[in-house]
Amino acid sequence: MNGTGNIVALRPFPDAARLELNDQQLRTNLRRATHTIRDKRLRVVGEVDDWEALRRAGAAIKDDVLARLPELLERFEESATRAGAVVHWARDAAEACEIVTRLVTGTAAREVVKVKSMATQEIGLNEALEAAGIEATETDLAELIVQLADDTPSHILVPAIHYNRSQIRDIFRSRMPGVTDGLTDDPPALAEAARRHLRAKFLSATVGISGANFAIAETGTLVVVESEGNGRMCLTLPETLISVVGIEKILPTFSELEVFLQLLPRSSTGERMNPYTSMWTGVTPGDGPRTTHIVLVDNGRTATLADEIGRQALRCIRCSACLNVCPVYERVGGHAYGSVYPGPIGAILSPQLTSSGANSTLPYASSLCGACFDACPVRINIPEVLVHLRQKGVDAKRGKPSAERAAFVSLSWIMRDRRRYAAALRAARRGSAPLRGRGRLRRLPWPASAWTDSRDVPLPPKQTFREWWAKR
Amino acid sequence: MSSARTEILARVRAHRPASAPPVPRDYLPDVPGIDVVEVLVDRLADYRAGVHRASAATLPGVLAGLVATSSTVVAPPGLPAEWLAEVAGPVLRDFPGAPISVADLDRPGVTVVTGAAVAIAVTGTLILDAAPDQGRRVLSLVPDHHVCVIWTDQISGGVPAALARLADPSRPITLISGPSATSDIELNRVEGVHGPRRLDVVVAARS
Ligand code: SF4
Numbered sequence: 001m002n003g004t005g006n007i008v009a010l011r012p013f014p015d016a017a018r019l020e021l022n023d024q025q026l027r028t029n030l031r032r033a034t035h036t037i038r039d040k041r042l043r044v045v046g047e048v049d050d051w052e053a054l055r056r057a058g059a060a061i062k063d064d065v066l067a068r069l070p071e072l073l074e075r076f077e078e079s080a081t082r083a084g085a086v087v088h089w090a091r092d093a094a095e096a097c098e099i100v101t102r103l104v105t106g107t108a109a110r111e112v113v114k115v116k117s118m119a120t121q122e123i124g125l126n127e128a129l130e131a132a133g134i135e136a137t138e139t140d141l142a143e144l145i146v147q148l149a150d151d152t153p154s155h156i157l158v159p160a161i162h163y164n165r166s167q168i169r170d171i172f173r174s175r176m177p178g179v180t181d182g183l184t185d186d187p188p189a190l191a192e193a194a195r196r197h198l199r200a201k202f203l204s205a206t207v208g209i210s211g212a213n214f215a216i217a218e219t220g221t222l223v224v225v226e227s228e229g230n231g232r233m234c235l236t237l238p239e240t241l242i243s244v245v246g247i248e249k250i251l252p253t254f255s256e257l258e259v260f261l262q263l264l265p266r267s268s269t270g271e272r273m274n275p276y277t278s279m280w281t282g283v284t285p286g287d288g289p290r291t292t293h294i295v296l297v298d299n300g301r302t303a304t305l306a307d308e309i310g311r312q313a314l315r316c317i318r319c320s321a322c323l324n325v326c327p328v329y330e331r332v333g334g335h336a337y338g339s340v341y342p343g344p345i346g347a348i349l350s351p352q353l354t355s356s357g358a359n360s361t362l363p364y365a366s367s368l369c370g371a372c373f374d375a376c377p378v379r380i381n382i383p384e385v386l387v388h389l390r391q392k393g394v395d396a397k398r399g400k401p402s403a404e405r406a407a408f409v410s411l412s413w414i415m416r417d418r419r420r421y422a423a424a425l426r427a428a429r430r431g432s433a434p435l436r437g438r439g440r441l442r443r444l445p446w447p448a449s450a451w452t453d454s455r456d457v458p459l460p461p462k463q464t465f466r467e468w469w470a471k472r
Numbered sequence: 473m474s475s476a477r478t479e480i481l482a483r484v485r486a487h488r489p490a491s492a493p494p495v496p497r498d499y500l501p502d503v504p505g506i507d508v509v510e511v512l513v514d515r516l517a518d519y520r521a522g523v524h525r526a527s528a529a530t531l532p533g534v535l536a537g538l539v540a541t542s543s544t545v546v547a548p549p550g551l552p553a554e555w556l557a558e559v560a561g562p563v564l565r566d567f568p569g570a571p572i573s574v575a576d577l578d579r580p581g582v583t584v585v586t587g588a589a590v591a592i593a594v595t596g597t598l599i600l601d602a603a604p605d606q607g608r609r610v611l612s613l614v615p616d617h618h619v620c621v622i623w624t625d626q627i628s629g630g631v632p633a634a635l636a637r638l639a640d641p642s643r644p645i646t647l648i649s650g651p652s653a654t655s656d657i658e659l660n661r662v663e664g665v666h667g668p669r670r671l672d673v674v675v676a677a678r679s
C-alpha cells in the first residue's frame with residue numbers, strides 16, 4: 001500500500017527547482033545556514049573518538065529492528081498498553097488523521113498544541129484538524145513562523161531557514177495577536193514575543209500532539225528530542241497527549257538510546273547534546289497527561305521495507321545532516337522537493353513511500369557526490385539507493401518519454417556553475433562518490449574505500465553526471 | 473475487512489529482511505581518562521548555565537545565595553529540608569496530594585530547587601527522573617529559574633555509563649543540557665524560549 005499525505009510532490013523536481021532558483025534570498029540564507037551547521041557538526045563529531053563505531057552500531061541496531069519489526073511492534077504495543085497508553089494503528093495518512101481527529105473531537109477540545117514532528121507533517125494532520133474545526137498551534141519557533149506565514153517548512157531541522165530576521169519580524173507584526181509595530185528584529189525580542197504568545201496556549205491547552213524520535217519496545221517508552229522546551233510543555237501540561245509514530249521508530253531496549261543520543265544531537269544541530277530530551281511511558285499518576293494515545297503509522301513504510309536496497313532509508317533518524325552537505329539542496333532549498341522530506345533523504349524516502357507520480361523525479365535531484373553518505377549517522381548509503389531507484393525508474397519506463405530524463409537535464413542546469421560544483425565535490429572528497437573514472441570504478445581512499453571495496457556498485461544506466469557534464 | 477493492525481503486521485512480516493547481522497558494540501562504554509567534574513563544569517559553562525561549587529556543609533549557603541532575589545522558592549516533596557535551611561523567604565513544597573498549580577509556578581520570580589539522578593560530563597547533561605528530590609516534570613519546566621544540585625558522585629563520563637545508572641527507565645525522564653534555547657532566527661542562539669530562562673547548577677561534593 002502506498003503512502004499518502006504531504007509526501008507527494010505536486011510538480012516534477014525540475015519545474016519546482018527552476019522556480020526556487022529565482023529566489024536569491026532563499027539561496028543566500030540557505031547557504032549561510034547549512035555551512036554554519038555543517039562546520040559545527042564537523043567540530044563536535046571530531047570530539048568523539050569512537051564516532052565510526054557508533055555509526056556502525058547505529059546502522060546495525062536499525063537493521064536488526066527492521067528484521068524483527070513484527071515482534072518488536074507487538075512488544076511495544078503490549079508494554080505501552082500495560083503502562084496505560086492506548087495504541088492505535090494506521091495504514092496511511094488519511095487513516096492516521098482520522099484517528100487523531102476522532103480522539104481530539106472526543107475530548108471536546110477545539111484547540112491543540114503541537115510539538116514539531118515530521119510524522120504529523122507527513123500525514124497532513126494540521127489540515128485535517130482544521131477541516132474538523134480544530135485549531136492546531138505549532139509551538140516550535142520555526143514551525144510557528146512557517147505556520148503564521150502560511151508557508152511550508154524548507155528544512156527538517158530549521159524549517160524557517162529561508163527567512164531572515166526582518167522577514168520574521170514582519171510576519172510576527174502582521175500575524176501574531178498582541179504584537180505591536182514596536183517589535184524589533186533583534187532575535188531575543190522575537191523569541192520573547194513567541195514565548196509570550198505561546199505560553200498562554202500552553203497553559204490553557206487540554207490536548208497536546210507530538211511525534212517521537214524513538215519508541216522503546218521493551219518498556220513502551222516514547223522519546224522526544226528538542227531544544228526550546230515547547231516539547232516539554234506539550235508533553236506534560238495537557239490532560240491528553242496523542243503521539244503519532246512511524247513504525248520504524250522502534251528500538252528494542254532502553255539501552256539502545258546510548259548510541260542514538262550520541263549520534264543524533266551531534267549530527268543534527270552540531271551540539272554535544274540538545275537542550276531537552278523527554279521520555280515518558282504510558283501514564284504516570286500525578287505527573288503529566290492523564291490519557292496518552294500512540295498512533296503507529298505505516299503510510300508506505302512496509303512497501304519501502306520490501307525493497308532490499310531501498311529499505312535502508314528506514315534507518316533514518318531525521319537528523320538532517322545530509323541536507324546540510326548536499327550541493328543540490330543548498331541551491332534549490334527544501335521546497336523544490338515537494339514533500340515534507342527534502343534533500344538527499346527526501347530524494348530516496350519520498351519516492352519509496354509513495355512509489356508513483358512526480359516523486360519519481362526525485363532520485364535525480366542529486367549529483368551523487370556522496371557527501372550525504374559520509375555525513376549520515378546511521379550510514380544510509382544514499383547514493384546507492386538513488387542509483388537503484390533511477391534504475392528501477394528507467395526499467396519501468398523504457399521506451400517512453402521520460403520525466404526522469406527531463407529531471408536529469410534540469411539537474412545539470414542547476415549544477416551549471418562549475419566552480420561551485422567543483423568546490424562542493426572537493427568538500428565531499430572524503431565521501432564515497434560512486435563515480436566512474438575512464439570506464440571503471442575509481443577506488444577511493446578510506447573511509448570511502450569501505451564502500452567501493454565491499455560493494456558491487458550499481459551505476460547509472462547510461463552515464464554518470466560527470467560523464468554527461470564532460471560532454472556538454 | 474481486516475483491521476489496520478492485522479494488515480500492517482502481516483505486511484511487515486512479509487516484507488522484512490530475513491535476518492540482520494549481529495550489532496557491533498565496539499563503541500566506548502564510557503569516556504576514559506577524564507576528570508568528570510571538571511568536564512561537566514566546562515560543558516555547563518559552555519551552554520551558559522551558571523555553575524557553582526559546594527560541599528555538603530556549604531550547600532545551604534550557596535543555595536540561599538542563588539535564590540536570594542526570588543519571590544518564591546519551590547521545592548519537590550523529597551528535597552532534603554537542610555538544603556534550604558538558610559533560605560530567608562517562603563518555600564512552597566509540591567506534595568503529591570496538594571500539587572502547586574501551574575499558574576503559581578508561572579508567576580514572576582519563582583525559583584525551583586531540585587536534585588538530579590545522574591549527570592553526563594562530556595555532554596553537560598543533567599538527568600532528572602522524577603525521584604522525590606526532583607518531583608514532577610513541570611517543576612523544572614514552568615518556573616523562570618531552575619537551580620539544580622548534582623553530587624560529584626552522580627556524574628558519569630559518557631552517555632552509555634550515565635544511562636546505565638538510571639534506576640527505572642519507565643519513570644518520566646528529562647535530560648537537560650543547558651537552558652532552553654532556540655537557533656531558529658538566522659541561527660542565533662537565544663536562551664529561555666519556553667523552559668526556565670536561567671539554569672544554575674550546583675556541583676556539590678559529599679564531604
Ligand atoms: S538520511 Fe541520515 S543524514 Fe539524512 S536525515 Fe536521515 S539519518 Fe540524518
